[in-house]
Amino acid sequence: MNEFRYERAADSATATTLFAAGTHARYLGGGTNLVDLMRETIERPDLLVDVSGLDAQITLRDDGALMIGAAATNTAVAEHRLVRERYPVLARAILAGASGQIRNMATVGGNLLQRTRCLYFFDGAARCNKRSRGSGCDAVDGFNRMHAILGASPSCVATHPSDMGVALAALGAEVHVRGASGTRTIAMVDLHRLPGDTPEVETDLASGELITAIELAPLAFAAHSIYRKVRDRASYAFALVSVAAALDIDPANGTIRDVRIALGGVAHKPWRATLAEDALKGQHPTTANFARAAARELEPAVGLSLNAFKIELARRVIVATLAELSSTTEPRA
Ligand code: SF4
Numbered sequence: 001m002n003e004f005r006y007e008r009a010a011d012s013a014t015a016t017t018l019f020a021a022g023t024h025a026r027y028l029g030g031g032t033n034l035v036d037l038m039r040e041t042i043e044r045p046d047l048l049v050d051v052s053g054l055d056a057q058i059t060l061r062d063d064g065a066l067m068i069g070a071a072a073t074n075t076a077v078a079e080h081r082l083v084r085e086r087y088p089v090l091a092r093a094i095l096a097g098a099s100g101q102i103r104n105m106a107t108v109g110g111n112l113l114q115r116t117r118c119l120y121f122f123d124g125a126a127r128c129n130k131r132s133r134g135s136g137c138d139a140v141d142g143f144n145r146m147h148a149i150l151g152a153s154p155s156c157v158a159t160h161p162s163d164m165g166v167a168l169a170a171l172g173a174e175v176h177v178r179g180a181s182g183t184r185t186i187a188m189v190d191l192h193r194l195p196g197d198t199p200e201v202e203t204d205l206a207s208g209e210l211i212t213a214i215e216l217a218p219l220a221f222a223a224h225s226i227y228r229k230v231r232d233r234a235s236y237a238f239a240l241v242s243v244a245a246a247l248d249i250d251p252a253n254g255t256i257r258d259v260r261i262a263l264g265g266v267a268h269k270p271w272r273a274t275l276a277e278d279a280l281k282g283q284h285p286t287t288a289n290f291a292r293a294a295a296r297e298l299e300p301a302v303g304l305s306l307n308a309f310k311i312e313l314a315r316r317v318i319v320a321t322l323a324e325l326s327s328t329t330e331p332r333a
Contacts, residue, residue: 005048063218085223087219126142137154156268179206244261
């Protein structure tokens with residue numbers, strides 16, 4: 001591990017000012033990913049700005065939106081009554097994501113900014129464009145069982161590891177950030193980038209911008225929403241494929257009025273399944289329609305040597321998740 005300076009920020013404005021004083025500064029939340037990367041010398045910050053003591057509140061705004069401070073721990077979010085009642089898909093995604101010890105330390109902001117777990121990214125002897133631009137990608141012809149089937153590029157086929165991010169993408173969350181030039185919000189679906197030919201640029205955040213909060217707009221039908229995760233082990237493993245979903249059934253005619261679907265384990269970012277959503281709106285919630293929508297979403301999917309099975313797996317998990325939801329979803333007036 002390289003030498004670094006440590007500063008603890010008292011508020012988000014101070015944090016961004018402190019960050020600007022470093023040449024290679026990093027914000028430190030729970031440290032559950034960053035410290036590992038520093039030990040492996042993949043991350044070599046000269047300054048850590050500790051933001052774990054900043055806003056960790058989970059509050060209901062007057063307009064009904066739920067505000068989650070970026071320093072809230074994963075455990076605090078998953079256990080919060082309003083999250084469990086209004087957005088159970090978020091609680092279930094977090095609980096599927098890591099051990100209790102990690103959930104107790106990891107923050108919301110840090111969870112969204114964790115790095116890929118591609119084996120070659122962690123292997124200093126491997127070629128990895130994300131670690132060293134232009135060096136190549138050993139995953140393309142290597143052990144790529146966990147890698148992307150949607151939105152990948154010849155430069156990088158890594159997946160984003162967050163489960164929480166998948167639920168937030170399905171829920172249409174907004175990400176509040178603060179930088180040197182003030183505050184702004186970014187749609188969760190736009191926070192992370194596809195790799196293109198710059199896989200080292202993973203988010204839409206400018207240098208020094210700090211995630212300060214997550215905003216969840218009221219979404220009544222999300223009160224019955226689920227997260228299904230398929231993985232190689234029963235627990236503490238990253239997703240081969242995961243699905244976050246919510247269905248809104250029109251009581252007048254039994255058709256799908258609205259639907260939210262996002263996929264994890266398939267792309268460089270939490271993947272909002274808009275093609276499937278569009279295919280389902282106005283349709284009856286039948287297995288045949290779920291299968292058609294899933295096939296539509298997976299049309300652009302491309303398999304690698306060891307992960308082509310994920311295309312069929314993703315289709316099936318989408319259908320199974322929607323079938324489970326529709327069998328237990330009451331139409332809402
Ligand atoms: Fe690196 Fe991405 Fe290739 Fe993995 S898939 S080795 S992270 S460039």
